[in-house]
Amino acid sequence: MLNIFYGDMPQAIYNPAVYFKNTYTDEWIVDNLSRAMIEDVDRSTVLGPRVIDSPVFGGISPLELSGGVKTLIAIYKMPELVFNASVCGDNCAKWLLKIGELQNITINLRHLMDFGDEPFEINILNANQIVHNMKELLPIAGMLVR
Amino acid sequence: MKGHYKIVIANAKVRYDFTIRRNITIIKGNSATGKTTLIEMIREYYEAGPDSGITLKADRPCRILAGRDWKILLSTIHQAIVFIDEGNAFLPTNEFAESA
Numbered sequence: 001m002l003n004i005f006y007g008d009m010p011q012a013i014y015n016p017a018v019y020f021k022n023t024y025t026d027e028w029i030v031d032n033l034s035r036a037m038i039e040d041v042d043r044s045t046v047l048g049p050r051v052i053d054s055p056v057f058g059g060i061s062p063l064e065l066s067g068g069v070k071t072l073i074a075i076y077k078m079p080e081l082v083f084n085a086s087v088c089g090d091n092c093a094k095w096l097l098k099i100g101e102l103q104n105i106t107i108n109l110r111h112l113m114d115f116g117d118e119p120f121e122i123n124i125l126n127a128n129q130i131v132h133n134m135k136e137l138l139p140i141a142g143m144l145v146r
Numbered sequence: 147m148k149g150h151y152k153i154v155i156a157n158a159k160v161r162y163d164f165t166i167r168r169n170i171t172i173i174k175g176n177s178a179t180g181k182t183t184l185i186e187m188i189r190e191y192y193e194a195g196p197d198s199g200i201t202l203k204a205d206r207p208c209r210i211l212a213g214r215d216w217k218i219l220l221s222t223i224h225q226a227i228v229f230i231d232e233g234n235a236f237l238p239t240n241e242f243a244e245s246a
Contacts, residue, residue, distance in 0.1 A: 008238065015233035017182075042178040056180075057159055067233070068177020087232050089176035110238065 002100025003123045005108050006144035009082065012108035016071040016083040021063055024070075026050065028077050029062050033102075037076075037095050041069045068092045072099070079105045086110040097122075112141055151205040151227055155187055158199070162187075166227060170246065185210060185231045220245060 005012070013019050026049030028034055035046045042065055044054040054060045062070075068088040075083050076099045085096060085107040093115045099105055106125065115122070115134055123130050124140055131137040150167040162184055173181055189210045191200040202208065207226040211219055216236050220228070236242045 014235045017233055041176075066178035067182055089174075089179070091176040091178075 001104055001121060001123055002096055003106040003125050005106065005125045006141050007110060007126065009108040012082040012084050014084045016074050016087060017067045020070040020074045024062060028073055033076060034073050037069055037072050038065060041091055042066050075099055075105055075107060079103050082106045082108055084108050084110065090114045110145060112138065112145060153204045153208065155191065155200060155202045157187060182231060185229050188229050217245065
């Protein structure tokens with residue numbers, strides 16, 4: 001399940017891109033879900049563990065992926081850690097839900113991310129409440145990120 | 147600073163052309179839309195100037211504020227447009243809000 005702690009969370013890793021830079025492995029990049037996230041969010045194609053084809057920059061290394069997709073991969077590959085997912089744009093929201101379907105993860109959000117119009121299941125940790133759509137989420141999360 | 151300031155920065159791959167109109171402007175958007183790349187290009191131009199291969203035209207000097215020593219750095223910056231990437235842990239602090 002996707003668990004979210006809204007607001008200030010000192011134990012969360014605030015800059016996931018730096019953490020990714022110093023911890024990622026080749027296997028993280030060629031994983032099928034990582035490939036799909038890179039293709040969707042960055043519009044880039046993984047050619048191998050150390051080369052990614054970007055439509056803007058040409059051949060790039062994993063270090064040049066967007067901050068959002070680095071954060072998604074870090075959350076996916078290190079589910080025991082809590083990352084600041086407010087560095088992710090709304091185009092990462094569906095992937096956070098997808099990772100949450102595969103494994104139990106906790107993220108920290110400091111803003112109101114739009115999780116879209118489809119129903120979902122998110123546990124808001126600091127309200128101890130499970131919400132099923134944005135209509136249920138917004139009034140609770142809105143109070144927590146003021 | 148008050149007023150509006152036009153900034154054009156480019157390299158061989160990307161070009162940004164925008165005007166800042168407020169004292170504090172937040173550049174937001176989906177992931178992979180070039181926000182961090184913009185910051186990196188401004189930092190590289192500040193460090194190496196035209197030798198960076200980047201062209202920058204702006205009404206005021208453009209600077210990057212980052213890292214643990216942000217307060218010291220900020221005290222040395224005057225009449226410049228200051229860019230801060232979202233990954234800086236000082237951003238959500240009251241100390242920074244009071245300084246800004």
